[in-house]
Amino acid sequence: MLKCVLTALLCVLMVLPAGAEEAAPANPVNTPGRETCGKPNCFWETPMDYRDEETMWAMLTAPMTVVSGNFRAQAEVYAEPSTDSKVIADVTRSTQGVHVLQHLDNGWTKIECYSSSFSGSPTKAYNVLTTGYIQTELLVEVEVRTEFALVVDKLTQRLYIYQDGKLLDVLLVSTGLPAKGAPENETRSGEYLLYSPTGRFPSGDFQCNYGIRYNDGDLIHEIPHLKRESGDYYGRTEPLLGQRASHGCIRVQRKRTEKGINMRWIWNNMRDKMSTRLVIWEDWQGRQIAIPDAQTPLYYNPKGGKDYHDSPTCYGVLDKYEPMTAFTYGELETGAYRGLKVCTYCNPPLRTADIEEINAAHAPAEAAQSAE
């Protein structure tokens, strides 16, 4: 018994990174899938760490295996290699990637994917990470476009834009907020291809600009706005950026970052680049956001500025106050910096307390239990 306890303790100690006590809490890196296929740069086996540009780019530009057919239709994933067995997942044709695990010699292939059940699906497997079987003849490996790639992380509610192997910028998003009786509102995770530049479309009382379809009913688009005589009104959706809010679509910020990037920029640069990869990471228990290094530079306007910023210039600040004054992330909880709010144009790192709140909500299952 004692040996078991000691062994368990030793295991816990071994997974803690060196220097964890003074630096950030651990950032347990995880992978989107559970299974292994042995192929290099596979999305499903690449750690969910947006900062590792080389590894990310190799994954984001690798070919993708999809199910052939019309992109507004879905195929069924079975519990066993037989159409007589239970259907356990839906997969959207042509635009949704699947993890190919094993080709059997009976015409079936074992795969892994997040189920793309939408409202009305008899399968009712909403965003469930599933291992099952599909007919081998339906699978096709496709090349992806390699100028840009997009990564949406549900944990941080941010969109990471990559260009030519580098992390270009970070935008705020709102992914789906499941409601009671509407589990299909959860944004489906996994790997996808931008597939159809839809443009403007109505959503209830709202209008959405720059929609690009990537997974049947799911689009990436600008935050919805209301048409008013005084102009387009974003006040109902913009304050929700950085948290779940949509019915499944990925809402993207309208305000420009210091590089001038927003959803309109994505539309202008990618609407003619369909087959660009879009990856969506699940925010399951155990994933944690790293606390930024204390030396990370931040900026503010000492002449009455209310926000802290990621760069010395920002579209959220008048030109006459630029360049702004630098300070560090380590000073953010001291003196006058304590009252500054996070800028919603340039998206500097969140305050430590806000990161810790997200991390506590996503604590590993064992840690959550032992903390009681």
Ligand SMILES: [Zn+2]
């Ligand atoms: Zn800013």
